[in-house]
Amino acid sequence: MIPSDAEALDLLAAEHVLGTLDAREAEAVRRALPVNGALREAVLAWEARLAPLTGLAPPAEPPPGLLPRIEASLAAEAAPVVPMAPRTARPAAPGPFWKAWAIGSSAVAAGLALFLAMRPAEGPRMTTVLLSSRDQPAWLVEAEGGGLRLASVNPRPVEAGRVQQLWALPNGATVPISLGLVPEGGQASVAPGIVRPEPGMLIEISLEPPGGSPTGRPTGPVLFIGRLAPARLL
């Protein structure tokens, strides 16, 4: 899709900046940008060349509610998924379980669920196993104390130049909430307060460009998905 010939590459970059590529071509360029230095240079050079043309657009006042809307969107995604704290910093109990999960990569979802159900109850706890499109268990999710913890049960490399983004879709919502980018290393947590875990809430991980979805909604394929349920009912 991306030519290696220098002239063809430059023309593609020019038409990308000009905006005349169709959606499919534009997406191909966007995907190639992080990994194709020559294309990136060509696009930057064309942006610099044509930038003064934006002066042809007369200024216009945006609607007054736009800044609050932008700030609300940013606040909603402000607390990113961060790697889990070192084990020593947390109560001892859950640790070995998560370690066991990470190692038990061949376990099937039903087995995981049973194991979880056997854990001592500490208040309302919900869990789910995020499955791949082939129903392979990929991530174990546990909601507790208003936050979420994730552990990979089947670690696999992320596609080069892409990141994984975690989303939650509360019951009745039509637009998922970004919970942040999934760090490498197979473990992650979401601080309480970003989303209120509830039974039936969908949790999903999508494949996104570097920095996460540019639109605030999943733009790439959903890699893994699961629905939170009370642990004892799984």
Added chain:
Amino acid sequence: MADTNPVAHLPRPDEGGPDIAGMLLGVAAGEAGALRRLYEAQASRLFGVAMAILRDRDAAADALHDAMVRIARRAGQFDPARGEAPAWLAAVVRNAALDLARLRGRESPTDDPRLGDAVLAPEALERIALSQQSLRLRECLAALEPRNRDGIVLAFVHGLSHAQIAARLDEPLGTVKAWIRRGLLRLKGCLA
């Protein structure tokens, strides 16, 4: 490629306005209020850029929203050595607006009256700011054949697809594509 960039090494235009690059660096550093200051300084210019492409206030507001979220997230990617902050901001807004335009089915020909004829008037070029790099671009655009220039302006400023430009200029699609490519190559040669 970087060495052939015609504008990266030119002195900054002396606009005497607010320090947009400084605001952007403040956003990257997570300074409180930096994004709001940036928005207040640039929103009307950037909303104009989105409006020229989408010609619909709601859609342009969506585009500026998406762009500001991207800007907040990626401010750290802005490199003052590689270009002007206002140009970087406008590029993010254009991309967000073009994404929306594509989603809204841009591929059908349009005879949008809101576009008007003024956009193709020769004096429209006078609106390009008077910085050094802009003057050079203006000269190079003026040297293009009008149909090549019109195609470039309709695409870049107004977000029209090849098909829409062909419909507007009443020329075959293949011809318009070739004109625009020729115009781009001439522009590059002229700016080099």
